[in-house]
Amino acid sequence: MESINPATGQRLDSYETHDADDIDTALGTAQSAFVDWRSQSMAHRQTLLEKTAQLLEERVDEYAELMTHEMGKPIEQARAEVRKCAWVCEYYAETAAEQLQDELIESDSDARTLVSYDPLGPILAIMPWNFPFWQAFRFIAPNLAAGNVGLLKHASNVPGCALAIEEVLQDAGMPEGVFQTLLISSSEVDDIISDDRVAGVTLTGSEGAGRAVGQRAGQQLKPSVLELGGSDPFVVLDDAPIEATAKRGAFARLQNTGQSCIAAKRFIVHDAIYDDFVEAFVDEVEALTVGDPTDEDTDIGPMARPDLRDDLDDQIDRTLEAGAELLTGGEAVDGEGAYYQPTVLTEVPRDSAAATEETFGPVASVIRVSDETEAIDVANDTDFGLGASVWTSDLDRGEVFARQFEAGLCFVNELVKSDPRLPFGGVKNSGYGRELSRHGIREFVNAKTIWVQHGLGEDDTSDDSYAGVE
Structure with missing residues (x-):
């Protein structure tokens, strides 16, 4: 080995x-x-x-x-x-x-x-x-x-x-x-x-x-x-603080070079703030440093194996062929190592590879929705059910929304994470x-x-005392 x-x-x-x-x-x-x-x-x-x-x-x-x-x-x-x-x-x-x-x-x-x-x-x-x-x-x-x-x-x-x-x-x-x-x-x-x-x-x-x-x-x-696996939704409602949410979203997607079951993978964004969020999100992604993982300043290292990088590249290609738009990244990095450019796909079709399969690497898929009803429908339209998050300025609204997720780990204004004090696991596939x-x-x-019986008397052994016992 x-x-x-x-x-x-x-x-x-x-x-x-x-x-x-x-x-x-x-x-x-x-x-x-x-x-x-x-x-x-x-x-x-x-x-x-x-x-x-x-x-x-x-x-x-x-x-x-x-x-x-x-x-x-x-x-x-x-x-x-x-x-x-x-x-x-x-x-x-x-x-x-x-x-x-x-x-x-x-x-x-x-x-x-x-x-x-x-x-x-x-x-x-x-x-x-x-x-x-x-x-x-x-x-x-x-x-x-x-x-x-x-x-x-x-x-x-x-x-x-x-x-x-x-x-x-x-x-x-x-x-x-x-x-x-x-x-x-x-x-x-x-x-x-x-x-x-x-x-x-x-x-x-x-x-x-x-x-x-x-x-x-x-x-x-x-x-x-x-x-x-997971294909965790990251739902951005129309009242979410855009800059702060975009910054957290970039980390939620790209920590560990995107190789996490609970990483945010599908960014489901309300139409009212879609353009502003996408602009801020792409800026955050492009600001991250790709490089030698032993360097203290590196945010994104190589993928763990070359074949995993090839699989991710294939998923991105199939998603683009299905009609998605590429805003940044989308290619393997030339030179040594299994590096892949941090990638953002927008207008991702709901039946495309990036929306239906688990993407285990540095690629984020952004999907536009018109309202909360469509947002929860898209969020739950997956065979996976590990984690999910919703982002909003209204905590009560966020909790009501989070309760509708079909997932084991549901967060409001926080990226999905494991914590020894809380149960961790999923539903569905x-x-x-x-x-x-x-x-x-x-x-x-x-x-x-x-079962420790306190006393054993004559009444306890009567036929009536065992009536209905399996």
């Missing part, structure tokens, strides 16, 4: 992949580790998460540089990603005990009834390259806190990041087998999901990968969480299940009902 710098096309390193025997050993180690890990006190597990957070903070520059070299993330954004991983570890170190404490539920007056939340076992995480540390840690922190153990199948272009994640957890004192990285191909995933030693699976990735993983998990009657917050930590646990 090779690591290639997308800014230069040069090989960074090569890594020995794991074979069938290695996988079998890892699964056995995970199963054994789970028996001990689940019996450890919550306080102990939380202490190790706190230590992990400390190490991440100490190694911000080291891990940021690794990300930047392996997948091209601008360096300051890479540092922010490592710090966010520390945050999610700190969050569950502080909150996991409360989120998983026994829940008393009132039932019969002569019984004590409750729900306990018990870990399931080894969980397989299949993670993407675009946020190589964050995507993994938003799985790791809640699941290790809950008493599960993790197996990571990371994207094949970030093997260095995958091993660094394993390293920092080991250095924090996590016992052997509590978290392991598997350097394997996607073709080996089905057999791992089917293995009796794996209790569940989570995937962040494409719709196609999600369907395959969800199908296999369903066949094995194992729980799964899928966070798939964007997947199911939730990560983060108390919702995420309860995805891979057994919500166990416990």
Whole structure:
């Protein structure tokens, strides 16, 4: 498995992949580790998460540089990603005990009834390259806190990041087998999901990968969480502050070089301010610096792989052929690296590639609408349902509008983002299940009902006392 710098096309390193025997050993180690890990006190597990957070903070520059070299993330954004991983570890170190404490539920007056939340076992995480540390840690922190153990199948272009994640957890004192990285191909995933030693699976990735993983998990009657693609609407109402909204919109679309599931992708703009917004938006996009991702002044780096750049270029060409207009960008950058010009398309037809497919790179599609009714219709006219945002000077109006979005993450006057304190996930073809917050930590646990009867008398065993019992 090779690591290639997308800014230069040069090989960074090569890594020995794991074979069938290695996988079998890892699964056995995970199963054994789970028996001990689940019996450890919550306080102990939380202490190790706190230590992990400390190490991440100490190694911000080291891990940021690794990300930047392996997948091209601008360096300051890479540092922010490592710090966010520390945050999610700190969050569950502080909150996991409360989120998983026994829940008393009132039932019969002569019984004590409750729900306990018990870990399931080894969980397989299949993670993407675009946020190589964050995507993994938003799985790791809640699941290790809950008493599960993790197996990571990371994207094949970030093997260095995958091993660094394993390293920092080991250095924090996590016992052997509590978290392991598997350097394997996607073709080996089905057999791992089917293995009796794996209790569940989570995937962040494409719709196609999600369907395959969800199908296999369903066949094995194992729980799964899928966070798939998005084509997030960014709705600009007629009373939105144009300059401020355009500035936020440019960042919402182009952070991480546009390679984000929750990036704003379809800009749906009220006709009354359409021309003014487009002018301000293009100015903001053209002001961003494209360049070497290790340079502190770079806003937009290379795309992660040349083939991804080619796919984006094809989507733009098909959208232009369908009748859209090109205002800026629209071409690959000459020279080394998988760079693509930041691109703005306007008058984008609703049935064109950029409006119906996920565009995973630095291109924004702008669609004109006549009123709020048409705006929400266009916003929801997609197979995806991950995130959505609306921009307005009237917060009450914004909230009423946001409640109409068919999406899992709905924001008013803020770009769509993940936050450890709030559930994260989508609907429709964007997947199911939730990560983060108390919702995420309860995805891979057994919500166990416990009934403790206070007394057992003659009346309790009468035929009448069991009338209607299933």
